[in-house]
Amino acid sequence: MENKQHIEFSADALALAKKLMGRYPEGKHKSAIIPILHIAQSEFGGWLSPQGMDYVAKIMDLQPIEVYEVASFYSMFNLQPVGKCVIEVCRTGPCWLMGAEDIVNHIESKLNIKVGETTSDGMFTLKTVECLAACGGAPMMQVAEKYHEDLTFAKVDTILNDYQNNTKTPISHWSKDKIKP
Amino acid sequence: MPKVTIDGKTIEVPQGTTILQAARMIGAEVTPPAMCYYTSLKTSGGYCRTCIVKVSKMSEANPNPIPKPVASCRTNVEEGMEVLNYTSPEIVEARKGVVEFLLANHPLDCPICDQAGECHLQDLSYDHGSDDTRYEFERRKFKKIDLGPFIQLHMTRCILCYRCVKVADQLTDERVHGVLNRGEVSEISTYITKAIENDFSGNMIDVCPVGALTDKTFRFKSRVWFTNPVSAHRDCKKCCGKVTLWYKGDEVLRVTGRKDKWGEVEEFICNECRFEKKQTLDWEIEGPTAIDRHSVISANHYEKIVEPSLFKLNDIKPFED
Amino acid sequence: MGKKLLTEHFGVQGIQQLQVYKQHGGYASLEKALKKTPDEIVNEVMTSGLRGRGGAGFPTGRKWSFIDKKSGKPRYLVCNADESEPGTFKDRYLMEVNPHLLIEGMIISSFALGAHLSYIYIRGELLYVYHILEKAIAEAYEAGYLGKNILGTGYDLELYCHPGGGAYICGEETALIESLEGKRGNPRIKPPFPAISGLYNNPTVVNNVESIATVPAIIAMGGEEYAKIGIGHSKGTKLISACGHIKKPGIYEIELGLPVEEFIYSDEYCGGIRGGRKLKAVVAGGSSVPILPAELILKTEKGEPRLMSYESLSDGGFTSGTMLGSGGFIVMDETTSIVKNLFNFTRFYHHESCGQCSPCREGTAWMEKILHRILHGHGTLKDVDLLWTLQKNIDGKTICPLGDAAAWPVASAIRHFRSEFEDFVQHPEKHLDVKHYFNQIEKKELA
Ligand SMILES: Cc1cc2nc3c(=O)[nH]c(=O)nc-3n(C[C@H](O)[C@H](O)[C@H](O)COP(=O)(O)O)c2cc1C
Ligand code: SF4
Numbered sequence: 001m002e003n004k005q006h007i008e009f010s011a012d013a014l015a016l017a018k019k020l021m022g023r024y025p026e027g028k029h030k031s032a033i034i035p036i037l038h039i040a041q042s043e044f045g046g047w048l049s050p051q052g053m054d055y056v057a058k059i060m061d062l063q064p065i066e067v068y069e070v071a072s073f074y075s076m077f078n079l080q081p082v083g084k085c086v087i088e089v090c091r092t093g094p095c096w097l098m099g100a101e102d103i104v105n106h107i108e109s110k111l112n113i114k115v116g117e118t119t120s121d122g123m124f125t126l127k128t129v130e131c132l133a134a135c136g137g138a139p140m141m142q143v144a145e146k147y148h149e150d151l152t153f154a155k156v157d158t159i160l161n162d163y164q165n166n167t168k169t170p171i172s173h174w175s176k177d178k179i180k181p
Numbered sequence: 182m183p184k185v186t187i188d189g190k191t192i193e194v195p196q197g198t199t200i201l202q203a204a205r206m207i208g209a210e211v212t213p214p215a216m217c218y219y220t221s222l223k224t225s226g227g228y229c230r231t232c233i234v235k236v237s238k239m240s241e242a243n244p245n246p247i248p249k250p251v252a253s254c255r256t257n258v259e260e261g262m263e264v265l266n267y268t269s270p271e272i273v274e275a276r277k278g279v280v281e282f283l284l285a286n287h288p289l290d291c292p293i294c295d296q297a298g299e300c301h302l303q304d305l306s307y308d309h310g311s312d313d314t315r316y317e318f319e320r321r322k323f324k325k326i327d328l329g330p331f332i333q334l335h336m337t338r339c340i341l342c343y344r345c346v347k348v349a350d351q352l353t354d355e356r357v358h359g360v361l362n363r364g365e366v367s368e369i370s371t372y373i374t375k376a377i378e379n380d381f382s383g384n385m386i387d388v389c390p391v392g393a394l395t396d397k398t399f400r401f402k403s404r405v406w407f408t409n410p411v412s413a414h415r416d417c418k419k420c421c422g423k424v425t426l427w428y429k430g431d432e433v434l435r436v437t438g439r440k441d442k443w444g445e446v447e448e449f450i451c452n453e454c455r456f457e458k459k460q461t462l463d464w465e466i467e468g469p470t471a472i473d474r475h476s477v478i479s480a481n482h483y484e485k486i487v488e489p490s491l492f493k494l495n496d497i498k499p500f501e502d
Numbered sequence: 503m504g505k506k507l508l509t510e511h512f513g514v515q516g517i518q519q520l521q522v523y524k525q526h527g528g529y530a531s532l533e534k535a536l537k538k539t540p541d542e543i544v545n546e547v548m549t550s551g552l553r554g555r556g557g558a559g560f561p562t563g564r565k566w567s568f569i570d571k572k573s574g575k576p577r578y579l580v581c582n583a584d585e586s587e588p589g590t591f592k593d594r595y596l597m598e599v600n601p602h603l604l605i606e607g608m609i610i611s612s613f614a615l616g617a618h619l620s621y622i623y624i625r626g627e628l629l630y631v632y633h634i635l636e637k638a639i640a641e642a643y644e645a646g647y648l649g650k651n652i653l654g655t656g657y658d659l660e661l662y663c664h665p666g667g668g669a670y671i672c673g674e675e676t677a678l679i680e681s682l683e684g685k686r687g688n689p690r691i692k693p694p695f696p697a698i699s700g701l702y703n704n705p706t707v708v709n710n711v712e713s714i715a716t717v718p719a720i721i722a723m724g725g726e727e728y729a730k731i732g733i734g735h736s737k738g739t740k741l742i743s744a745c746g747h748i749k750k751p752g753i754y755e756i757e758l759g760l761p762v763e764e765f766i767y768s769d770e771y772c773g774g775i776r777g778g779r780k781l782k783a784v785v786a787g788g789s790s791v792p793i794l795p796a797e798l799i800l801k802t803e804k805g806e807p808r809l810m811s812y813e814s815l816s817d818g819g820f821t822s823g824t825m826l827g828s829g830g831f832i833v834m835d836e837t838t839s840i841v842k843n844l845f846n847f848t849r850f851y852h853h854e855s856c857g858q859c860s861p862c863r864e865g866t867a868w869m870e871k872i873l874h875r876i877l878h879g880h881g882t883l884k885d886v887d888l889l890w891t892l893q894k895n896i897d898g899k900t901i902c903p904l905g906d907a908a909a910w911p912v913a914s915a916i917r918h919f920r921s922e923f924e925d926f927v928q929h930p931e932k933h934l935d936v937k938h939y940f941n942q943i944e945k946k947e948l949a
């Protein structure tokens with residue numbers, strides 16, 4: 001896992017952040033904090049270190065604690081390093097009814113990690129999350145921005161192999177190709 | 182001016198008065214306990230839910246009851262409003278439930294807590310709780326942290342009343358502490374590398390209803406009931422300079438703001454008065470402070486609280502630092 | 503086949519593009535609406551009888567009429583696209599398939615409210631839908647439907663999309679507003695209500711995606727026509743998200759008043775229970791509403807057929823009824839353990855409690871721990887009673903309705919399935935096949 005981060009936005013990310021701050025009335029640019037944290041998470045390897053959050057505080061002209069308070073409240077922000085792909089399996093009622101537990105078990109044994117852990121090659125982190133508004137496609141999981149629905153063990157295997165083979169750099173909810181001003 | 186009736190007692194109050202304030206004007210016998218509201222802190226209140234009451238009649242204009250209990254600290258009175266507090270068995274029962282929730286994760290370390298004897302939670306559980314807790318799971322624990330050189334945060338005891346955050350927000354210039362995480366694991370915390378260095382930050386200690394924020398300069402750890410409170414003042418450029426000095430023998434152990442009968446400080450004081458003026462010579466003494474807050478200090482029933490069944494589940498062990 | 507007002511064009515290839523949307527009659531309602539006065543539109547919506555589709559079912563036109571116009575402060579419309587209620591996935595589908603329908607609804611509704619700045623607050627997990635909306639919004643600006651002097655009428659509107667960060671509580675309207683201000687999603691204490699003091703302390707209306715997306719249809723056909731669809735005080739069509747043990751999970755647009763039995767068993771809708779099994783229970787309006795056993799969801803206590811409508815579903819109150827809620831229809835067959843399902847729901851509320859008020863913060867955690875203990879075979883009959891008292895001590899004592907939403911599933915599960923709980927604690931060996939009952943919620947530590 002890459003623990004040392006390059007703490008600065010790319011020019012595109014910075015321009016996008018500025019643009020987003022401009023979407024709120026005069027003096028209310030703090031509103032943009034969540035979208036900018038998404039961008040930061042994408043820029044900084046899938047997670048937010050204190051330095052990363054301080055950087056966000058700096059470009060938004062906020063107190064660092066204001067950023068910490070927000071980042072720690074919302075479940076999408078990782079405050080610890082994660083693998084290149086974060087697998088988020090929905091565990092809530094409707095998905096549970098359709099076998100979400102079995103999917104989690106399957107991934108755990110396939111990757112040889114427990115929920116909350118990262119594979120030793122730094123490729124996958126496994127998380128469970130609450131209902132992602134895809135209950136009709138239960139059981140389901142999200143990887144970066146993509147929803148994978150109607151999962152079976154075989155389908156999970158194919159999906160994971162795909163990521164294993166094609167992921168060179170960390171992917172995140174706000175995909176890199178959408179960081180454009 | 183609207184007239185409101187609480188537990189059968191009627192009072193006329195200025196427009197914009199809350200039910201809680203109106204109750205305090207009538208007297209302690211109708212006043213609900215308040216663990217998070219603090220008169221001088223804007224937007225405080227509403228969180229702890231100990232002050233809930235039943236509005237049996239909304240107003241003259243709309244005589245319907247409000248179906249659910251309301252937080253008296255955040256509900257304004259209206260002309261002709263009728264409120265039930267201690268006269269409603271439903272409210273008394275509901276409050277017991279709230280107290281049980283507040284105590285569910287609270288450590289049972291009163292005998293070694295600095296706040297013992299002036300802790301509002303202790304008062305609350307004595308006056309409004311039930312005899313027993315049914316909570317049988319491990320309680321939340323946190324490490325103690327220092328918020329700068331003067332203040333210690335013992336998060337394990339915190340009831341998340343948000344008062345200290347409001348102090349930091351409203352009294353100091355650069356807020357460096359706040360609430361991290363959410364839900365059951367929320368905690369008061371600080372921006373790690375920075376100390377809380379601000380002229381008014383010490384007031385957090387006074388507003389904290391429990392022993393979560395304490396004065397690190399409290400010189401000899403001593404039970405409050407062995408100390409003598411004395412009112413004093415000095416000419417201070419930063420604050421009102423009106424304080425209570427807490428003596429043991431002829432030594433000043435600590436300095437706090439002056440509290441009214443509801444346990445709220447009358448005027449906030451600066452850190453210099455609080456932390457740096459610990460000589461009698463620094464002060465003009467006015468005389469002993471009357472503690473008229475209904476509290477375990479004056480009632481001296483502390484022993485009674487520690488003993489009963491409330492504490493039977495866990496042994497009382499000191500927490501390691 | 504019932505009327506399709508929202509999903510009519512969902513099958514159309516490329517309907518996500520403005521050009522195609524227009525070819526199918528898109529933005530005609532906007533042009534029609536801009537020729538009316540704002541008050542006329544509000545009246546039209548009031549006449550239609552449309553009730554909020556986010557869960558509470560408050561009449562939309564009435565809500566609009568409360569917005570404070572006297573103070574002269576700027577007014578905002580915020581669309582609630584936080585869709586996180588377990589069992590509900592209609593808004594996501596609607597925005598993904600037909601984003602311009604929502605945008606057209608937003609422009610008409612903003613005009614009716616006199617708002618010149620509006621936001622769509624979409625849950626952060628749906629960032630891919632956020633980008634779809636962004637693109638559609640850009641097209642709408644391009645076409646002159648947004649921005650300054652819309653279609654030459656002199657009306658200005660800026661519309662932006664805003665993603666959340668992952669928190670169910672941000673679906674609660676005041677938490678949503680806090681979150682949109684860049685803060686933690688802590689619900690505000692009401693009053694003041696958003697209509698008086700909402701976003702940036704200015705008058706604000708918060709409406710669900712489906713409510714707003716219905717507005718173009720109401721303008722097109724007229725409020726009176728719309729009100730002819732449906733039954734009683736349940737007007738129009740509603741999107742139902744159907745999931746669980748049914749043959750055909752998915753989104754169905756129904757005319758309110760459809761019999762529940764038909765909805766579950768007819769091939770036009772859910773197609774019956776999968777594997778030919780028997781129906782055990784239904785949670786009819788998203789995880790927060792009371793669960794009902796098969797006999798009570800198909801027929802009311804009086805023996806009348808239960809209908810998919812606000813009134814019929816709540817017939818019998820909490821003793822024998824439930825609620826339409828957000829229309830998240832979760833079906834459970836005879837193999838389902840109600841106790842385990844309840845643990846799962848309770849864990850959800852524990853995880854999602856914002857933690858501001860003590861009954862919800864402590865109570866949800868406590869209930870989950872008790873259920874966890876029961877699942878692991880260490881429960882007692884006293885635990886079942888304790889659960890009952892705890893939910894009672896939470897219900898109605900909290901700042902926002904999440905507390906109630908956590909209490910009701912517990913209350914209804916015990917009310918209707920008490921014997922199953924008792925059997926579980928008395929003969930745990932019959933029920934134990936423990937898999938993944940994590941009960942810890944992750945505390946985030948700074949690195
Ligand atoms: C805990 C909680 C979660 C909610 N989640 C949502 C949601 O995801 N989407 C939604 O539209 N309304 C949600 N609501 C309801 C909103 O507070 C609000 O009533 C609704 O957005 C109003 O829109 P409507 O009148 O168009 O239904 C939620 C309410 C609560 C208490
Ligand atoms: S530390 Fe004290 S004042 Fe601050 S929230 Fe906790 S209990 Fe309240």
Ligand code: SF4
Nearest residue numbers: 856858859862900902
């Ligand atoms: S009821 Fe729960 S979610 Fe709502 S304000 Fe209270 S703690 Fe937060």
Ligand code: FES
Nearest residue numbers: 090095132134135
């Ligand atoms: S329960 Fe998994 S997406 Fe809704």
Ligand code: FES
Nearest residue numbers: 227229230232254
């Ligand atoms: S004092 Fe009113 S809710 Fe805490």
